[in-house]
Amino acid sequence: QVQLQESGPGLVKPSQTLSLTCTLSGGSISSIDYYWSWIRQSPGKGLEWIGYIYYSGTTYYNPSLMSRVTMSIDTSKNQFSLRLSSVTAADTAVYFCARLTEKYYYGSGSYRYFDYWGQGSLVTVSS
Amino acid sequence: SYVATQPPSVSVAPGQTATITCGGSDIRTKSVHWYQQRPGQAPVVVVYDDSSRPSGIPERLSGSNSGDTATLTISRVEAGDEADYYCQVWDRNSDHVVFGGGTKLTVL
Numbered sequence: 001q002v003q004l005q006e007s008g009p010g011l012v013k014p015s016q017t018l019s020l021t022c023t024l025s026g027g028s029i030s031s032i033d034y035y036w037s038w039i040r041q042s043p044g045k046g047l048e049w050i051g052y053i054y055y056s057g058t059t060y061y062n063p064s065l066m067s068r069v070t071m072s073i074d075t076s077k078n079q080f081s082l083r084l085s086s087v088t089a090a091d092t093a094v095y096f097c098a099r100l101t102e103k104y105y106y107g108s109g110s111y112r113y114f115d116y117w118g119q120g121s122l123v124t125v126s127s
Numbered sequence: 128s129y130v131a132t133q134p135p136s137v138s139v140a141p142g143q144t145a146t147i148t149c150g151g152s153d154i155r156t157k158s159v160h161w162y163q164q165r166p167g168q169a170p171v172v173v174v175y176d177d178s179s180r181p182s183g184i185p186e187r188l189s190g191s192n193s194g195d196t197a198t199l200t201i202s203r204v205e206a207g208d209e210a211d212y213y214c215q216v217w218d219r220n221s222d223h224v225v226f227g228g229g230t231k232l233t234v235l
Contacts, residue, residue: 037224046229047162047170047213060222063128096169100224103176111158111176112217112224117169 002026004097006121012091013127018084022097022118029078030055035100036073036080037114040093048093052100053080087125094120129157129218133227140235145201147230149214152195157216159197161190164211164229173212174199201232209234 008020022036029036037052051061053071061069065084073080084091099116132150139145149159159177162170172181174190177197187202201208214227 039226046211047164047215047226049224049226052224062223110219111160113158113160113172113175113215114162114170115172115175115181117171120169 002099002116004099004116004118006095006097006118008121008123010122010124012087012123012125014088014125015086018082018087018091018095018123018125020082020095020097020121020123022080022082024078024080024099029073029080030075033102035060035102035112037098037100038071038082039096039098039114041096041120042090042093045093050082050084050095089125092123092125094122096120128221128223129216129225131214131216131225131227133212133214133230135228136231136233138233138235139201139204141204141206143204145204145208145232147199147201147212147232149197149199149227150195151197151216154195154197154216155193157192157218159190159192160215161188161199162213162215163208164213166210170213204232204234206234208232 003025005023012018035052038050053059068085070083097118098114101115102112104110161174163173164170177192178190189200191198211229213229
């Protein structure tokens with residue numbers, strides 16, 4: 001059974017870099033049909049897509065966060081990571097990692113949706 | 128970038144039908160997915176590819192997509208359906224994921 005687990009500091013100081021790791025169990029992070037994603041949710045707010053990474057290392061980022069986000073993947077450890085630099089209080093949120101699955105239509109075309117999520121990790125930005 | 132718009136809240140009495148919409152430009156050309164999020168929990172997909180249900184999701188939850196609006200319909204609403212619901216699309220032109228703002232379903 002696929003499981004995702006976030007880990008990392010729960011408290012980060014302003015202007016520093018937030019770092020989180022997501023560990024996959026019950027599957028391979030090198031599978032070609034999946035993308036490995038980060039989503040966050042500020043207190044009382046909606047879901048915000050941060051970005052995703054493919055096993056090859058190709059990344060796709062939300063334009064609003066692109067200048068501060070770096071994602072990486074370690075296939076040997078079945079892990080992928082998020083780094084968010086120059087954080088402020090506005091970056092306080094629950095950070096979820098999730099598997100973005102790509103499904104193909106018969107003939108042509110495809111779609112992507114999140115089929116597995118981690119439980120979420122609260123990161124507070126405060127001095 | 129693509130924008131998906133949801134009503135902030137929907138209220139419905141138990142046993143009635145709840146309709147949650149997700150509006151976007153020509154959204155019928157996109158595959159829309161719906162997530163249910165209960166307080167303190169991670170989201171769970173309840174409908175994918177407009178109208179498909181993952182195993183374990185009751186038939187009471189159904190989806191449709193036409194024109195500029197995708198819809199999640201919950202029939203015979205129960206107290207346990209009270210949650211936040213989010214639509215999501217993947218914009219293939221930009222390879223970006225877009226979430227709607229979310230709709231809080233209240234069961235009266």
